[in-house]
Amino acid sequence: MTSVRPAASASLTDHLRHWAGHRPQQRAFSHVDFPDSAPTGVHRALGWRALDTRARAVADRLVQVTSPGERAALVLPQGLDYAAGFLGCLYARVIAVPLFGPQLPGHEGRLAAVLADCEPACLLSDSETARAMDEFVRERGLPEVPVVPIDQLPVQRGGFIDTGASSAAPAPDDIAYLQYTSGSTRSPAGVMISHANVVANARQAIDAFIADPEAATTVGWLPLFHDMGLVLSIAAPVVGGFPSVLMDPAAFLQDPARWLRLLGSYEGTVSAAPNFAYDYCVARTDPGLVDELRLDRVRVLINGSEPVRAGTVDRFHTTFGPAGLDPAVHCPAYGLAEATVFVTATARDEPPSAVACRADALTEGRIEETPDEGAAVLVPCGAPVGQELRIVGADGAVLPEGRVGEIRLRGPNIGLGYWKRAGLTAETFGFGAAGDWLRTGDLGALHDGRLLVTGRLKDVLIVDGRNHYPQDIEETVQTAVALIRRDHLAAFGVTRADGVGEELVVVAEHRRDTEPTPDDTRNAERVVRAAISARHGLRLGALLLVPPGSVPRTSSGKVSRAAARARFLGGGFGPR
Numbered sequence: 001m002t003s004v005r006p007a008a009s010a011s012l013t014d015h016l017r018h019w020a021g022h023r024p025q026q027r028a029f030s031h032v033d034f035p036d037s038a039p040t041g042v043h044r045a046l047g048w049r050a051l052d053t054r055a056r057a058v059a060d061r062l063v064q065v066t067s068p069g070e071r072a073a074l075v076l077p078q079g080l081d082y083a084a085g086f087l088g089c090l091y092a093r094v095i096a097v098p099l100f101g102p103q104l105p106g107h108e109g110r111l112a113a114v115l116a117d118c119e120p121a122c123l124l125s126d127s128e129t130a131r132a133m134d135e136f137v138r139e140r141g142l143p144e145v146p147v148v149p150i151d152q153l154p155v156q157r158g159g160f161i162d163t164g165a166s167s168a169a170p171a172p173d174d175i176a177y178l179q180y181t182s183g184s185t186r187s188p189a190g191v192m193i194s195h196a197n198v199v200a201n202a203r204q205a206i207d208a209f210i211a212d213p214e215a216a217t218t219v220g221w222l223p224l225f226h227d228m229g230l231v232l233s234i235a236a237p238v239v240g241g242f243p244s245v246l247m248d249p250a251a252f253l254q255d256p257a258r259w260l261r262l263l264g265s266y267e268g269t270v271s272a273a274p275n276f277a278y279d280y281c282v283a284r285t286d287p288g289l290v291d292e293l294r295l296d297r298v299r300v301l302i303n304g305s306e307p308v309r310a311g312t313v314d315r316f317h318t319t320f321g322p323a324g325l326d327p328a329v330h331c332p333a334y335g336l337a338e339a340t341v342f343v344t345a346t347a348r349d350e351p352p353s354a355v356a357c358r359a360d361a362l363t364e365g366r367i368e369e370t371p372d373e374g375a376a377v378l379v380p381c382g383a384p385v386g387q388e389l390r391i392v393g394a395d396g397a398v399l400p401e402g403r404v405g406e407i408r409l410r411g412p413n414i415g416l417g418y419w420k421r422a423g424l425t426a427e428t429f430g431f432g433a434a435g436d437w438l439r440t441g442d443l444g445a446l447h448d449g450r451l452l453v454t455g456r457l458k459d460v461l462i463v464d465g466r467n468h469y470p471q472d473i474e475e476t477v478q479t480a481v482a483l484i485r486r487d488h489l490a491a492f493g494v495t496r497a498d499g500v501g502e503e504l505v506v507v508a509e510h511r512r513d514t515e516p517t518p519d520d521t522r523n524a525e526r527v528v529r530a531a532i533s534a535r536h537g538l539r540l541g542a543l544l545l546v547p548p549g550s551v552p553r554t555s556s557g558k559v560s561r562a563a564a565r566a567r568f569l570g571g572g573f574g575p576r
Contacts, residue, residue: 005241011170011195012202012238013055013090019241020052029237031079031246034258041247041258046080048241051087054080057153058088058124065146068093068168070121071178074225075101075111076129078248081150082224083234085124088150089177090195093170094121096177097190098225101129102136106553112140114180114188118419122146172196178419179227179337190419191337200412201231201340202239204386208345209270209300209331213240216299217266220244221252221259222273227341228305232272256281257289260320263301264294272302272333274557275309276487278316283486285319296324300348304333306487306558307453307471308379310354327351334381334453338428338438340413344389344451346382354379355447359536363466365404367445367452374535376472380450387411390437391446404445404454404467408437443469459561461493461538463502468536470561477506477543480531481524483516485509488551490564494541503541504532507564507573512548521545544573 006018019028028048032041046054062072072094074085089096097118102108115137125133127149137144170176176198178190210216218237222229224246237244245262252259260281263269278301303313317327330352333345346352356375361368367378383389390398391405399405417425430436443460444453455469462468470491477491478484488509493502506528510516516524525543532540550573552563567573 009172010199011090012176012199012235013087015238015241016052016055016087019048019238023241024049027243029080029083029244029246032262034251040261044080051084053155054084055087055091057155058085058150059091061148061153062088062092062094062122065148066092066094066121069095071095071097071118072122072124073097073099073115073118073120074124075099075133076124076126076150077101078224078246081126085150086177086224086234087238090170093168093174095175098177098179098230100223100225101125102132103129110188112142114190115142118178118190120145122148124148124150126151170195173416175416179230181337189421189424192416192419193340194416197340197413197415198231198235199239200386201342202235204413205231205236205342206240208342208385209302209348210240211299211348212268213242216240216242216268216270218242218244219259219262219266219269219271221247221249223249227337228272228335231341257285260285260293260295263298264323267297269298270300272304274305275303275312276306276557278303278312279486282315282319290320290323293320293323295320296326298325298329300331301329302331302333302345304335307455308332308381309475310377310379313352313379332379332381334451336440336442338415338440339387339409339411340415342413343387343409344382344384346380352379355452362404362454363468365467367402367404367447378452378454380447380452382450387413389451391444401446404443406457407440407442407444407451409440410437414438459492461502461504463538468538473504473506473532473536476531476535477508477528480527483510483514483520483524485511485548487559488548490551490559490561492561492565494565494569504538505542505568506540507544507546507551507568509548509551510545516545546573
C-alpha cells in the first residue's frame with residue numbers, strides 16, 4: 001500500500017481524488033444493513049474510485065440545479081448515498097446541510113425550522129424518501145425546490161462536468177457545510193464550517209485517536225448529520241485514507257450487540273458514542289454474547305457529548321473485558337459543533353481516570369481532591385490537540401489550574417460563525433475582539449493539564465450563591481430510585497412562587513417495565529428529597545415521574561433541559 005499522502009493544504013475533495021487515483025480498488029466506505037433482524041447484517045461497500053465516481057455524479061446534477069454558494073440539504077437515510085451526497089456538494093462548491101428525513105420521529109419541527117433557516121436550493125434524498133419530502137415541504141409551507149434522488153443518478157466513470165464557476169477549486173475559507181447545533185440550550189443555529197476547518201479537525205482527530213492510519217477502520221452508528229458522526233465517519237477517513245464502516249442509529253438502538261460485533265470485525269477499530277450508549281450496551285446485551293465477541297481488535301472507543309461518568313466506564317469494561325477489551329481503549333473526549341467537533345481527548349493507551357472532588361468546593365468554583373465518600377467524581381477529558389484552550393472567569397481573566405470557568409478555544413478548526421446570525425457570531429466567536437477566542441458556553445477546569453468539564457453555563461442552578469450542576473443532581477436521583485430510567489431525566493431550576501431565587505425541579509421517566517402507583521410516586525419523591533438534601537444541600541421543589549419517551553431530547557439523543565423546563569412551565573407534563 002502506498003504511503004504517499006496529499007499535501008497539508010489539500011481540501012477534502014483533493015484527498016478523495018488522491019485516494020481514488022492511488023488506491024482505486026481498496027475498500028473505502030461500507031454500509032451494514034440489518035434486514036429481518038439479521039445478527040451480522042448485509043454489507044455493501046465502495047472502493048475509493050467508486051466513491052469518488054458517485055460523488056462526482058452528485059456534483060454533475062448539482063451544477064445543473066444550483067450555483068456555487070447555494071445550499072443543498074441532505075435529507076436521506078444513513079448510508080453510502082449520504083456520504084456520496086455530502087462529498088458531491090463539496091465538489092460542486094455547494095454548501096452542504098447535513099440533515100435527516102421526515103421519518104425521524106419527534107424532530108419534524110426541527111427539520112422544518114432548519115430548512116426555513118438555510119433556504120436550500122435543492123434537497124438531496126433517495127427514491128424512498130423523495131415522496132415523503134415533497135409532502136413534508138407542502139404540509140409545512142416551505143418553498144418547493146428540486147428533490148434529487150441520489151440513488152437514481154447515472155454514474156459514469158470520470159463523469160464530473162466542469163462547467164461555469166464549478167470548475168474552480170474551493171478556497172480554504174469558503175463554507176463547506178452548515179453544522180446545525182443540536183439545540184439543547186437554544187434553537188438550532190447553523191455553524192459555518194469552512195473547507196479548511198473540516199480538514200484541520202479531521203487531522204486533529206487522526207493525531208489524537210489513530211496511531212497508524214494504514215491499519216485503522218472507523219465503525220460508526222452516530223448520525224451523519226451529527227458533528228462527531230460526520231467528522232469521524234466521513235471526513236477523517238477521507239483525509240487519512242482508511243476505511244469507514246457505517247450502520248444506522250436505529251439498528252444500534254434495536255440491538256447494540258450489532259455494533260459490538262462490528263467493532264470486533266476489523267483490526268484497529270476506532271469508534272465513538274455518547275456516555276449513555278455504553279450503559280445501554282451493558283443493559284441490553286445478552287451476557288452469553290460476550291464469549292462470541294473479538295473486542296481485542298478495538299483500539300479506541302471515544303466517549304463524548306455528555307458528561308463522561310466513571311461508573312459507566314467501569315461497568316462497560318467489567319462487562320466486556322472478558323471479550324478482550326483493553327481498558328486503555330476507552331477515550332473520554334470533549335468537543336462541540338462550533339469547533340467543527342473535536343477539541344480534547346485522553347492520550348492513546350492511557351486508561352481513563354477519575355478525579356474525586358470536594359462537592360462544596362466545586363459549588364464554589366474550585367477543584368479540590370478528596371478521598372471522602374460523597375465526592376463529586378469527574379472524568380478528565382484530556383488535553384487539546386492542534387488548538388489552544390484556556391479557562392476564563394466571569395470578568396474575562398484567565399484562571400489558573402483548579403479553578404472553574406468558561407472553556408474558551410482558538411485554532412484552525414474553529415468555525416466561521418453562525419449562518420445569518422451576526423450578533424450571535426460576534427458574541428460567541430469573538431470576531432473583532434482581542435484574540436478571537438471561541439466562547440463555548442461550557443464550564444470546566446484544568447487539572448494536571450487535563451480538562452475537567454463540569455457542565456453547561458446556561459444549565460447551572462445558582463442557589464444561595466452556589467453553583468449546582470444538573471448532571472450531578474440527575475445522577476443522584478437515578479441512583480437513589482430504581483424505577484427511574486437511567487439518563488432519561490432532566491433537572492432544572494424555576495423561579496420560586498415568592499419570586500425570590502430558584503427551586504429545583506426534576507422530571508424523570510419511569511422504567512418501561514413499571515407502572516408506578518401513587519404510593520410509588522410519593523415514596524420516590526421522599527427518597528429523592530432526602531438524597532438531594534444530603535448530597536447537594538438543596539431542597540427539592542418537585543419530582544415528576546412521567547411515562548417513557550416524555551422527556552424531550554435533541555436530534556443527537558441528548559436530554560434537552562431547556563425544552564423540559566419550557567414544557568414544565570407550560571403544563572406539558574400535567575399537574576404537579
